[in-house]
Amino acid sequence: xxxxxxxxxxxxxxxxxxxxxxxxxxxxxxxxxxxxxxxxxxxxxxxxxxxxxxxxxxxxxxxxxxxxxxxxxxxxxxxxxxxxxxxxxxxxxxxxxxxxxxxxxxxxxxxxxxxxxxxxxxxxxxxxxxxxxxxxxxxxxxxxxxxxxxxxxxxxxxxxxxxxxxxxxxxxxxxxxxxxxxxxxxxxxxxxxxxxxxxxxxxxxxxxxxxxxxxxxxxxxxxxxxxxxxxxxxxxxxxxxxxxxxxxxxxxxxxxxxxxxxxxxxxxxxxxxxxxxxxxxxxxxxxxxxxxxxxxxxxxxxxx
Amino acid sequence: xxxxxxxxxxxxxxxxxxxxxxxxxxxxxxxxxxxxxxxxxxxxxxxxxxxxxxxxxxxxxxxxxxxxxxxxxxxxxxxxxxxxxxxxxxxxxxxxxxxxxxxxxxxxxxxxxxxxxxxxxxxxxxxxxxxxxxxxxxxxxxxxxxxxxxxxxxxxxxxxxxxxxxxxxxxxxxxxxxxxxxxxxxxxxxxxxxxxxxxxxxxxxxxxxxxxxxxxxxxxxxxxxxxxxxxxxxxxxxxxxxxxxxxxxxxxxxxxxxxxxxxxxxxxxxxxxxxxxxxxxxxxxxxxxxxxxxxxxxxxxxxxxxxxxxxxxxxxxxxxxxxxxxxxxxxxxxxxxxxxxxxxxxxxxxxxxxxxxxxxxxxxxxxxxxxxxxxxxxxxxxxxxxxxxxxxxxxxxxxxxxxxxxxxxxxxxxxxxxxxxxxxxxxxxxxxxxxxxxxxxxxxxxxxxxxxxxxxxxxxxxxxxxxxxxxxxxxxxxxxxxxxxxxxxxxxxxxxxxxxxxxxxxxxxxxxxxxxxxxxxxxxxxxxxxxxxxxxxxxxxxxxxxxxxxxxxxxxxxx
Numbered sequence: 001x002x003x004x005x006x007x008x009x010x011x012x013x014x015x016x017x018x019x020x021x022x023x024x025x026x027x028x029x030x031x032x033x034x035x036x037x038x039x040x041x042x043x044x045x046x047x048x049x050x051x052x053x054x055x056x057x058x059x060x061x062x063x064x065x066x067x068x069x070x071x072x073x074x075x076x077x078x079x080x081x082x083x084x085x086x087x088x089x090x091x092x093x094x095x096x097x098x099x100x101x102x103x104x105x106x107x108x109x110x111x112x113x114x115x116x117x118x119x120x121x122x123x124x125x126x127x128x129x130x131x132x133x134x135x136x137x138x139x140x141x142x143x144x145x146x147x148x149x150x151x152x153x154x155x156x157x158x159x160x161x162x163x164x165x166x167x168x169x170x171x172x173x174x175x176x177x178x179x180x181x182x183x184x185x186x187x188x189x190x191x192x193x194x195x196x197x198x199x200x201x202x203x204x205x206x207x208x209x210x211x212x213x214x215x216x217x218x219x220x221x222x223x224x225x226x227x228x229x230x231x232x233x234x235x236x237x238x239x240x241x242x243x244x245x246x247x248x249x250x251x252x253x254x255x256x257x258x259x260x261x262x263x264x265x266x267x268x269x270x271x272x273x274x275x276x277x278x279x280x281x282x283x284x285x286x287x288x289x290x291x292x293x294x295x296x297x298x299x300x301x302x303x304x
Numbered sequence: 305x306x307x308x309x310x311x312x313x314x315x316x317x318x319x320x321x322x323x324x325x326x327x328x329x330x331x332x333x334x335x336x337x338x339x340x341x342x343x344x345x346x347x348x349x350x351x352x353x354x355x356x357x358x359x360x361x362x363x364x365x366x367x368x369x370x371x372x373x374x375x376x377x378x379x380x381x382x383x384x385x386x387x388x389x390x391x392x393x394x395x396x397x398x399x400x401x402x403x404x405x406x407x408x409x410x411x412x413x414x415x416x417x418x419x420x421x422x423x424x425x426x427x428x429x430x431x432x433x434x435x436x437x438x439x440x441x442x443x444x445x446x447x448x449x450x451x452x453x454x455x456x457x458x459x460x461x462x463x464x465x466x467x468x469x470x471x472x473x474x475x476x477x478x479x480x481x482x483x484x485x486x487x488x489x490x491x492x493x494x495x496x497x498x499x500x501x502x503x504x505x506x507x508x509x510x511x512x513x514x515x516x517x518x519x520x521x522x523x524x525x526x527x528x529x530x531x532x533x534x535x536x537x538x539x540x541x542x543x544x545x546x547x548x549x550x551x552x553x554x555x556x557x558x559x560x561x562x563x564x565x566x567x568x569x570x571x572x573x574x575x576x577x578x579x580x581x582x583x584x585x586x587x588x589x590x591x592x593x594x595x596x597x598x599x600x601x602x603x604x605x606x607x608x609x610x611x612x613x614x615x616x617x618x619x620x621x622x623x624x625x626x627x628x629x630x631x632x633x634x635x636x637x638x639x640x641x642x643x644x645x646x647x648x649x650x651x652x653x654x655x656x657x658x659x660x661x662x663x664x665x666x667x668x669x670x671x672x673x674x675x676x677x678x679x680x681x682x683x684x685x686x687x688x689x690x691x692x693x694x695x696x697x698x699x700x701x702x703x704x705x706x707x708x709x710x711x712x713x714x715x716x717x718x719x720x721x722x723x724x725x726x727x728x729x730x731x732x733x734x735x736x737x738x739x740x741x742x743x744x745x746x747x748x749x750x751x752x753x754x755x756x757x758x759x760x761x762x763x764x765x766x767x768x769x770x771x772x773x774x775x776x777x778x779x780x781x782x783x784x785x786x787x788x789x790x791x792x793x794x795x796x797x798x799x800x801x802x803x804x805x806x807x808x809x810x811x812x813x814x815x816x817x818x819x820x821x822x823x824x825x826x827x828x829x830x831x832x833x834x835x836x837x838x839x840x841x842x843x844x845x846x847x848x849x850x851x852x853x854x855x856x857x858x859x860x861x862x863x
Contacts, residue, residue, distance in 0.1 A: 048412070048567075051412075051416060052415075053566070054566045055564065055566055072420075073418045074418065076418040077418030081412075083412050083413065083416075086409075087408045088410070089410065100308055101417055103308035104414065143413070
């Protein structure tokens with residue numbers, strides 16, 4: 001069976017500005033795939049390539065085995081899309097807007113639309129220009145979900161939604177996954193992804209840096225250890241252990257904070273010969289993992 | 305069932321069709337009345353036969369057929385007003401329906417559904433073409449209705465042929481806008497390129513009789529094909545075939561381009577990249593922009609910069625041409641003044657000239673076009689558009705919330721924006737005045753330079769007056785109130801009031817309330833100096849502007 005999304009060497013330059021470079025991506029059917037990276041990393045460029053809004057400079061891609069360029073209309077029949085920079089027709093009502101797009105799809109979506117509108121508490125009979133930002137976003141969500149597509153491509157989907165609605169949205173994604181459908185979720189905001197994603201790809205400056213499950217990313221992270229001593233200690237003693245970095249030494253040299261990659265055993269052994277009072281381990285913080293991936297290099301930003 | 309995109313395109317255009325349609329019907333009735341008045345003047349027909357054809361064509365008149373209703377309508381309606389209406393409508397529709405949707409990111413939404421780009425593009429194009437057809441149908445039907453009432457004895461075939469030709473002309477320019485738009489991906493370019501080409505080719509076609517160097521290009525102008533072989537009299541011919549073929553080719557090119565293009569990359573590219581790219585392209589620009597973007601006033605002027613060049617350039621060019629053809633006309637001045645006395649005054653009054661004899665002077669001749677007919681139309685459109693973009697549209701787009709979130713008073717921000725529009729209007733006037741001063745020297749028309757300045761000032765003030773009116777309508781009516789449309793209606797009504805007021809005693813008194821009366825009075829602007837009545841325009845503009853600022857300061861800003 002074909003993958004939901006597969007790209008090979010997909011590349012897009014805007015003139016000589018790189019948008020996304022040599023992207024090899026594989027999203028399996030039935031998973032929720034988070035695509036995260038800072039602003040301007042190339043997330044939106046990737047999505048717009050997948051939907052044939054942009055023509056690749058090099059490489060190719062397929063969705064459900066269909067070529068993203070040649071078979072685009074067929075692909076779009078099976079995909080629901082929520083753009084990150086949502087634009088709607090201001091003078092239409094929500095209902096007219098959704099009716100227009102369901103007619104473009106050639107299907108009747110009235111039942112699903114009604115159900116989703118009730119679920120997200122959206123009044124469809126007002127003009128879009130009267131909607132708040134959150135309500136406009138809901139129209140976008142309904143438009144992406146109303147035809148019950150096999151693949152959802154969502155670009156920063158929860159922008160403008162209040163926490164309750166974000167929760168509702170996360171539940172919707174869980175249901176979608178339970179039905180065996182696929183979600184490609186792009187975001188620069190970790191919690192949006194963390195809540196629902198099975199696997200995450202990190203993109204930065206136009207390149208896909210790493211793909212792993214969330215627990216995989218957690219295990220890669222370094223653990224932090226705080227050791228409280230009864231009397232001041234010499235940090236050099238710990239710094240010399242392999243894989244250990246001294247973060248700081250506080251409270252007159254009695255509180256030592258370390259970051260450890262790999263086994264904690266040599267550190268515990270070294271500490272036990274000293275006047276230890278407490279040892280505290282800080283849980284690996286996913287934010288820090290991703291921040292470390294985002295990196296400090298903020299040179300020329302490729303296009304988003 | 306009508307396909308969804310086509311249906312939406314038509315629905316979006318229905319108001320414009322009705323608005324333009326209403327204007328075009330009014331025009332047809334009006335011209336019917338004018339023709340009846342003219343036909344009853346005997347001297348006139350006798351005179352027409354003795355006039356040199358080249359001379360008359362400067363006024364859009366074909367001497368051989370002018371005396372028939374068909375000839376008269378060909379001259380006034382079908383060579384001047386109807387194409388102006390239809391092209392304005394169709395270029396705007398094409399630029400908005402396809403290109404603006406790309407600019408606003410809406411095309412992403414449309415194309416996320418399983419439709420091919422070709423289908424989207426062709427449905428939209430068809431929608432624009434059908435809307436234009438509806439507009440042309442309104443004109444055609446109203447002509448057929450007016451025909452028996454005024455006893456014009458038009459041929460039904462002729463009216464249909466002229467309508468068809470007009471529609472094809474519209475489709476050609478819609479297609480040009482689409483080509484320019486799909487090539488650049490920008491709606492501004494779509495409208496700008498098609499509009500400029502329309503003006504240029506109209507000009508070539510209209511003035512080639514008078515200006516031999518233009519003759520070479522005459523055959524390449526869609527306007528020449530459009531009037532070939534004068535469809536209103538002779539039915540359709542090869543010209544219409546040319547138009548249809550050109551439209552088909554252009555639409556095919558645009559479709560192919562649209563299929564292959566990256567869509568709305570301007571939105572995908574982050575701002576920083578765009579600026580670097582621009583800076584690379586035109587070194588120093590970012591610095592100048594930084595200087596210009598330091599306040600509401602400067603930003604407004606900066607936003608209007610292209611319009612200033614476009615509108616000022618167009619009007620300036622027209623002025624130069626008028627000066628350049630004057631010597632030809634002057635050589636036949638005697639014949640011309642004979643014509644003028646033979647024509648009923650109503651004909652001139654409807655073009656804003658209450659003293660027809662003045663037209664045989666250079667001041668009157670240039671004024672008749674630059675300062676009394678086309679100039680006021682353009683300058684009023686420029687100002688009203690400026691107010692709409694800088695104020696009305698910013699409010700309805702929600703950009704006002706940001707503009708007003710800075711620590712300056714609301715009055716200050718609004719006043720600065722209005723002043724920005726006024727200043728850019730001044731720049732347009734400077735361009736036109738410079739053209740007039742140059743034309744005056746180059747063709748030795750011996751006009752008084754002071755009066756040229758005064759005429760320009762009056763023109764600018766006339767524009768600002770209507771800009772003030774738009775502001776007041778907007779301030780009191782809110783952002784969804786049709787302020788610009790109401791201004792247009794008032795402008796048309798007061799223009800007619802001035803013209804007709806000079807003829808009928810009943811309207812004579814009412815005439816004094818027309819801003820056009822304050823500006824034109826009974827003499828061409830170039831023939832008089834700075835009139836006290838100009839202060840009335842200025843005072844009106846200032847009063848309305850201030851009232852608007854006061855009102856805005858107190859009302860809710862729309863979100």
